[in-house]
Amino acid sequence: MASVLEKEIKKGIRLHDFYYLGKDLYCEKVRVREIVESVGTPVYIYSHRTIVEHYRKLAKAFRSVRPLICYSMKANSNLAILKSLIAEGAGLDIVSGGELYRALRAGCDPAKIVYAGVGKTKAEIEEAIRAGILLFNVESVPELGAIHRVAQSLKKKVQVSLRVNPGVDPNTHAYIATGKAESKFGLDLDTAHAIFVKREEYPSLSICGIHVHIGSQIVTGEPFIKALRKVLIFIASLEKEGYAIRYLNLGGGLGIIYSDERPQTADEFAKELLPLIGKKKFRLIFEPGRFIVGNGGILVTKVLYVKQTTMKNFAIVDAGMNDLIRPTLYDSHHEIWSLEKDEKKKKWVYDVVGPVCESGDFLARDRHLQEVQAGEPLALLSAGAYGFSMSSNYNARPRAAEVLVKGKEYFVVRKRETYEELIRGERIPSFLQSK
Numbered sequence: 283m284a285s286v287l288e289k290e291i292k293k294g295i296r297l298h299d300f301y302y303l304g305k306d307l308y309c310e311k312v313r314v315r316e317i318v319e320s321v322g323t324p325v326y327i328y329s330h331r332t333i334v335e336h337y338r339k340l341a342k343a344f345r346s347v348r349p350l351i352c353y354s355m356k357a358n359s360n361l362a363i364l365k366s367l368i369a370e371g372a373g374l375d376i377v378s379g380g381e382l383y384r385a386l387r388a389g390c391d392p393a394k395i396v397y398a399g400v401g402k403t404k405a406e407i408e409e410a411i412r413a414g415i416l417l418f419n420v421e422s423v424p425e426l427g428a429i430h431r432v433a434q435s436l437k438k439k440v441q442v443s444l445r446v447n448p449g450v451d452p453n454t455h456a457y458i459a460t461g462k463a464e465s466k467f468g469l470d471l472d473t474a475h476a477i478f479v480k481r482e483e484y485p486s487l488s489i490c491g492i493h494v495h496i497g498s499q500i501v502t503g504e505p506f507i508k509a510l511r512k513v514l515i516f517i518a519s520l521e522k523e524g525y526a527i528r529y530l531n532l533g534g535g536l537g538i539i540y541s542d543e544r545p546q547t548a549d550e551f552a553k554e555l556l557p558l559i560g561k562k563k564f565r566l567i568f569e570p571g572r573f574i575v576g577n578g579g580i581l582v583t584k585v586l587y588v589k590q591t592t593m594k595n596f597a598i599v600d601a602g603m604n605d606l607i608r609p610t611l612y613d614s615h616h617e618i619w620s621l622e623k624d625e626k627k628k629k630w631v632y633d634v635v636g637p638v639c640e641s642g643d644f645l646a647r648d649r650h651l652q653e654v655q656a657g658e659p660l661a662l663l664s665a666g667a668y669g670f671s672m673s674s675n676y677n678a679r680p681r682a683a684e685v686l687v688k689g690k691e692y693f694v695v696r697k698r699e700t701y702e703e704l705i706r707g708e709r710i711p712s713f714l715q716s717k
């Protein structure tokens with residue numbers, strides 16, 4: 283049975299806190315046009331409520347085991363978003379020294395930070411150890427050695443989880459599938475076991491956790507269950523051999539609605555997972571990114587020109603692949619809503635394309651949209667995750683502004699970049715300086 287939300291999404295009238303009131307598109311209690319008029323376009327607009335609610339849904343669904351939910355900040359690392367989630371009790375999942383810096387600047391308790399990624403540098407490892415993070419998620423034997431050596435030189439004992447690769451196909455886009463055997467991520471179970479056997483060789487490490495993340499935008503519970511079953515069997519065999527496991531980190535990957543997906547809810551997810559976990563002694567950790575912020579953001583862009591060719595109607599807009607690269611990179615779908623819905627207007631088929639000089643610079647192709655006009659703003663939905671955080675300055679385009687809406691108020695949480703900021707840090711070598 284379709285839920286009320288599903289029906290509303292199908293009709294194109296609501297996605298969580300983005301909805302039409304009369305003709306106008308709102309975010310929470312603010313008319314989106316009002317933001318666009320004062321901040322301009324392109325602009326990312328986030329709903330504080332949608333974001334916080336998604337965190338709460340997951341926390342509530344798993345409350346019986348009190349997991350540590352480390353928001354995966356690569357999805358969207360704006361300080362205001364981090365602070366909103368930290369205030370709810372979230373920890374953070376980081377993958378770089380830069381993310382550690384942002385996490386600490388946002389006031390995250392280091393004891394709630396977990397650090398993943400296949401290529402941590404010595405400097406990054408040292409910064410994280412000095413900060414006192416909870417766990418490193420280790421992805422290879424040489425990395426384990428590197429963390430051990432840095433810990434030894436700092437005279438610290440450091441907690442480590444081994445990221446295992448369970449060889450499960452998550453049925454998602456190839457670029458965001460990470461748990462298959464040929465992936466660069468994680469350790470196979472035999473190698474992970476061998477590390478436990480040799481753990482005496484790493485006296486500065488406490489190897490006390492298992493981490494698994496099989497991919498992203500996974501809409502059914504099945505791949506998670508398959509991976510969990512494999513990992514639980516592995517943990518049971520480790521425990522039999524006397525190795526204590528204190529943390530089981532199940533990663534992120536929960537899918538969201540982009541068009542007609544029907545992803546599992548947090549409750550459905552918990553109902554499937556919790557019976558398998560039972561009353562185990564380890565602390566459960568999750569690292570959701572997209573699930574928390576994905577539906578909580580839109581990208582608003584303005585139509586610059588409508589161009590008709592013999593083959594196509596192009597709506598040329600002021601946001602490009604540098605602002606939202608997901609359609610180009612993954613052929614991903616983002617719903618496009620007008621700021622003023624008018625059922626009487628004709629529908630046309632458009633390619634919505636950006637100003638960047640690349641054929642791959644499109645936001646939507648062959649999309650049925652209410653007739654658009656130059657000057658009109660359009661909203662791309664479900665752009666809260668991997669939108670701004672993957673944006674770039676390609677074509678020397680300043681990055682978009684970001685706005686956070688809370689109730690009746692809105693706040694610019696990142697100013698639009700200036701031209702001056704585009705060249706920050708660049709230097710003209712002396713031989714090119716005019717005398």
Ligand code: LLP
Binds near residue numbers: 458572
């Ligand atoms: N944990 C680890 C170890 C990860 O690698 C990721 C995402 C997450 C957690 C969070 O995954 P999520 O809950 O957001 O699915 N740029 C792509 C997604 C890349 C995901 C990378 N890793 C996209 O736009 O779809």
